[in-house]
Amino acid sequence: MVAVRGHGKVYNGPCSEYQNLFMGRYTSVMPARERNKAHLLIGHRPPRPWLSAASLLSSTQRWAGLFLALSTPYFLYSFDLSLRSEAGFTQVLQWVQSLWGRLWTLACVWAFAAHLAAGLRLLLGDLGLGLDREMARRSAWAANLFPWFVVLALLIGWR
Amino acid sequence: MNLPRRRFDALIIGAGGGGLRAALQLARGEAHVAVVSKVFPTRSHTVAAHGGINAALAHVVPDNWHWHMYDTVKGSDYLGDQDAIEYLCRAAPRVVYELEHMGVPFSRLPDGRIYQRPFGAQSQDFGGAQAFRTCAAADRTGHAILQTLYQQNIRARTHFFDEHFALDLIRDTDGHVLGALVLDMASGEPLLIESKTTLLATGGAAQIYKTSSNASINTGDGLGMALRAGIPLQDMEFFQFHPTGIVGKGILITEGARGEGGFLVNGRGERFMDRYAPNSKDLAGRDVVSRAVMTEIREGRGCGEHENHVELRLDHLGTEVVNSLLPVIRDICQTFLGIDVSREAIPVAPTAHYMMGGIPTDRQGRVVAPERHGAEEAVPGLYAAGECACVSVHGANRLGGNSLLDILVFGRAAANHIAEYLGEHRYHRPLHQGSVDFALERLARWDRTGSGETVPGLREELKSTMDWHCGVFRDETVLKAGLDKLLDIERRLDDARLRDHSRRFNTARIEALELENLVETALATVVSALGRTESRGAHYREDFPQRDDAQWLRHSLYHRDGRQLEYKPVRMKPLSVDSIPPSIREY
Amino acid sequence: MRFSIYRYNPETDAEPRMQRFELESVSRGMMLLDALLRFKEQDESLVFRHACGEGHCGADGVNVNGVNVLACTTRLSILREPVQVTPLPGLPVIRDLVVDMEAFFSQYRAVRPYLIADDPEPEVERRQSPEQRAGLDGSFECILCACCTTQCPSWQNNPERYLGPAALLQAWRFLNDSRDTATEERLNDLAGPYALFRCRTVMNCVNVCPKDLNPTEAIGRIRRLMLKSSL
Amino acid sequence: MMGSGITPWLLQRLSSVYLGLYGSCIAICWMGRPAPDHAAWTAWVGQPWVSLGMGLFVLALLLHLWVGLRSLLMDWVTRTAVRAALNGLLLIGLTGVGLWALRTLWRAGL
Structure with a gap:
């Protein structure tokens, strides 16, 4: 083991064998909480984390995805209810057409569109398209704006 | 004092190209080798070599090592040792192929062989047409070579002491070098490294100048260590000024820019090199071009408001050539000058670039010094390679593309000899405590508190002094005045004080120790320059403008004790071919 | 100021x-x-x-x-x-x-950042066409300043296990070198959910790289190579 | 070992393509149409292409959820034991959701 200097303490650093990263030989350098302490401790406002269009998009995608994932049981329950009986169907329809139901649907559509747009951009990236700095910046802006357009279109459609 | 100790077969101080090439050779063998570097190895100044490495591969036009040798001897203004130069030029192709096998991403010719570009002062057939001898990886050759060597050292499991600053050599009363005392910068504590052999590969010292192309780390630490260990320095008066540094900043524009077709113009728009070197023009020897540029400026034909520079034009080459072969130059000019080289000219002036002199060695990398029996007696256990060493293959003026070659050929040669030496010397010699105490004292000196002059102040004074008093043109009056100033700085350095006495990563303390080395190097340079009353290569004395082979075809040796100069003959006899006799040097 | x-x-x-x-x-x-x-x-x-x-x-x-x-x-x-x-x-x-850069450099070392060529060494250079050589442009220029890796949110989340853009760019530099013969071993080194696959294409690395390199693209290329070799 | 990185990554990509396509198809299909009654709704769902497609949709969704939530746990939960436990819960939850969806679709006439 090599002692890694830093932050006034000695941490156990990686040993000299790096062949297999997943058998636990590549051990922790510094616990996450400790690592951030150096910055959190500044008795001053820490530097504003840098936000690019692509990093904004990435976190939007993650949060939208989490939101959709957590609402899966809701969709499934509504679907199940609507198929089970006439009464259940009416119940679901009434909820969806209520004000809160519409707002909820709007949120779900926004999340789906955001997740979809960001995902599409990632898929193109996987094919090696649009990864240069300039293209990536532009496509990130486009994908950031996309869900808002969809929501706007939906609102216009409901009127 | 309880000093931590480590023991190795070979200790290499400096992790540039020379140090890493030697380390690799040893680590691939069976030696237990340690590399000490005051920065991470990939930050070493080899990284900034742009242009390339010379080897007579004959990939573009016919070429052979003998022509390369002729050019090098002529370039050295006949001061180079011809046995070493023959060795250098013959080893060049081998060394380049080895680099290629290690993974250096050389640029390629359409048939897949290594790309070669023309460089200054290269000729075919002993002074004939321009040769294409410089192997290049775009204009990042040094970067590519340094990283590849570091990578292969990782593979060979070389032991690295990163960010350790070498303080002094440990030398016993019999003259054997036993290792070095180093300073762990992160903890600020000294560490004693005992070693059967020690290789100095600490690079150059152009930081003695204010206008310099060198990194802030090039402070001549190895030279200071050698001088303090009683070893003289050879040919220190020969300091190369590169003709094309960005004016005011000193940032280097590679000779490759002229190799690819760039040329210099003065304030009147004339291609003035036609007058100074009718044949080679912009690709004459660097000393010739630098003097030409300075002459234009001094005679009022400079460019710009202050008429303090000339212009390097690349705008006729086209974006394609610039992007593929000179991307670094493009980026540097964009970043530091805000200009687009494919449209605008670059303002350039000479900048301190390379030290031809250094620690005297033979062609096996052994440090040789006049000790008891003769002028070239090997110092047991001590080796030197790279810019800090003087083999001497560059003589009075180095050719572009020969420095990367020098560090690799002699880094490798030194390692081979070290391996041999280790076979005969199997045990560590007993430690010499006096030598350790000397080094510790030097370190402890900076713990003194109180008021006194500051290190940065003295350093700036030293650099300006060297710029004014030991530049491209020199004469006795100017040099003498410079020497007086340097002696004054040396005296005042004794009373300088640090404000920060902390241990942990105290770079102020490191800078103070570096300044001591800078002062030693600057003194050696000025004293040697005063001694040589002739003009040869990079050393141009206005009071003695002629080369004087009868008196001065010899190397100077500067001793720290009493600042004495001594001289030794140039080795005119090559290993296998006829000697190349001195003649008039024209380009 | x-x-x-x-x-x-x-x-x-x-x-x-x-x-x-x-x-x-x-x-x-x-x-x-x-x-x-x-x-x-x-x-x-x-x-x-x-x-x-x-x-x-x-x-x-x-x-x-x-x-x-x-x-x-x-x-x-x-x-x-x-x-x-x-x-x-x-x-x-x-x-x-x-x-302290040790963690960064140990990740660099983890990708075996050196040419491995098992074929017998010729007495001259190994040939490489200008096109093959051009494939190394954009990766060998890396100066290991750690700007990219330390700006990467994925690396911030998993600094011990995600190799980060700088190391992965070097992995690609050798995977893509026509002279290197250790493709399979290199891909094996990068297998698993962490080493390579934590990249989420945030592209901070591309935005901050002082040498204008593109580690994100290199990571994508490694993934495609891995896909091709595992199919 | 080789598969533990590339397989989930590939599954995420492939499932996303299906989810995106099918999801958009359904959305476009019902866009602008008035709300159906129960009979029409069950009849529509009962069509083989709809219910089969939905079966596939659920499968793709489960895979997509698994990969997505797993990488979320990898990023945000640093303690190995906690992460393993949460991963276990995730798998149980996803299985439950899958079985529930299967029952629903079965009854709808799959």
Whole structure:
């Protein structure tokens, strides 16, 4: 083991064998909480984390995805209810057409569109398209704006 | 004092190209080798070599090592040792192929062989047409070579002491070098490294100048260590000024820019090199071009408001050539000058670039010094390679593309000899405590508190002094005045004080120790320059403008004790071919 | 020009603090490194790394107003005041702006960053067409300054197990070298959910790279190569 | 070992393509149409292409959820034991959701 200097303490650093990263030989350098302490401790406002269009998009995608994932049981329950009986169907329809139901649907559509747009951009990236700095910046802006357009279109459609 | 100790077969101080090439050779063998570097190895100044490495591969036009040798001897203004130069030029192709096998991403010719570009002062057939001898990886050759060597050292499991600053050599009363005392910068504590052999590969010292192309780390630490260990320095008066540094900043524009077709113009728009070197023009020897540029400026034909520079034009080459072969130059000019080289000219002036002199060695990398029996007696256990060493293959003026070659050929040669030496010397010699105490004292000196002059102040004074008093043109009056100033700085350095006495990563303390080395190097340079009353290569004395082979075809040796100069003959006899006799040097 | 610089010497300070510095005259074309050197003359206890000063060596990576840059190639004129200078994020601080790079370099070593060629060595060079050689452009230029890796949120989340953009770019440099014969071993090194697959294409690496390299693209290429070889 | 990185990554990509396509198809299909009554709704769902497609949709969704939530746990939960436990819960939850969806679709006439 090599002692890694830093932050006034000695941490156990990686040993000299790096062949297999997943058998636990590549051990922790510094616990996450400790690592951030150096910055959190500044008795001053820490530097504003840098936000690019692509990093904004990435976190939007993650949060939208989490939101959709957590609402899966809701969709499934509504679907199940609507198929089970006439009464259940009416119940679901009434909820969806209520004000809160519409707002909820709007949120779900926004999340789906955001997740979809960001995902599409990632898929193109996987094919090696649009990864240069300039293209990536532009496509990130486009994908950031996309869900808002969809929501706007939906609102216009409901009127 | 309880000093931590480590023991190795070979200790290499400096992790540039020379140090890493030697380390690799040893680590691939069976030696237990340690590399000490005051920065991470990939930050070493080899990284900034742009242009390339010379080897007579004959990939573009016919070429052979003998022509390369002729050019090098002529370039050295006949001061180079011809046995070493023959060795250098013959080893060049081998060394380049080895680099290629290690993974250096050389640029390629359409048939897949290594790309070669023309460089200054290269000729075919002993002074004939321009040769294409410089192997290049775009204009990042040094970067590519340094990283590849570091990578292969990782593979060979070389032991690295990163960010350790070498303080002094440990030398016993019999003259054997036993290792070095180093300073762990992160903890600020000294560490004693005992070693059967020690290789100095600490690079150059152009930081003695204010206008310099060198990194802030090039402070001549190895030279200071050698001088303090009683070893003289050879040919220190020969300091190369590169003709094309960005004016005011000193940032280097590679000779490759002229190799690819760039040329210099003065304030009147004339291609003035036609007058100074009718044949080679912009690709004459660097000393010739630098003097030409300075002459234009001094005679009022400079460019710009202050008429303090000339212009390097690349705008006729086209974006394609610039992007593929000179991307670094493009980026540097964009970043530091805000200009687009494919449209605008670059303002350039000479900048301190390379030290031809250094620690005297033979062609096996052994440090040789006049000790008891003769002028070239090997110092047991001590080796030197790279810019800090003087083999001497560059003589009075180095050719572009020969420095990367020098560090690799002699880094490798030194390692081979070290391996041999280790076979005969199997045990560590007993430690010499006096030598350790000397080094510790030097370190402890900076713990003194109180008021006194500051290190940065003295350093700036030293650099300006060297710029004014030991530049491209020199004469006795100017040099003498410079020497007086340097002696004054040396005296005042004794009373300088640090404000920060902390241990942990105290770079102020490191800078103070570096300044001591800078002062030693600057003194050696000025004293040697005063001694040589002739003009040869990079050393141009206005009071003695002629080369004087009868008196001065010899190397100077500067001793720290009493600042004495001594001289030794140039080795005119090559290993296998006829000697190349001195003649008039024209380009 | 007003600066606020991160100061922390574990030897003497209980906690890090921000120190104000003022630069009286800013000349045209002045770089951040010039400013730091000026401050070092005022207060010699200020510590930062620097070497070549031209952006070749990668020693002086720092975080400025939240963005990682090389101090020597960053013009003062583009910075917003007060200029906040802090160490590269995510690495342990040794002192002031100097971080411990061991974790970064061990990840570099983990990708076996050296040419492995098992075929017998010819007496001359191995041939490589200009096209094959052009494939190495954009990866061998990396100067290991750690600007990209320490700006990467995925690396911040998994600094022990995600290799980060710098190391992966080097992995690609050797995977893509026509002379290298260890493709399979290299891909094996990168297998598993962490080493390679934590990249989420945030592209901070591309945005901050002082050499204009594109690690994101390299990561994508490694994935495609892995896909091809596992099918 | 080789598969533990590339397989989930590939599954995420492939499932996303299906989810995106099918989801958009359904959305476009019902866009602008008035709300159906129960009979029409069950009849529509009962069509083989709809219910089969939905079966596939659920499968793709489960895979997509698994990969997405797993990488979320990898990023945000640093303690190995906690992460393993949460991963276990995730798998149980996803299985439950899958069985529930299967029952629903079965009854709808799959």
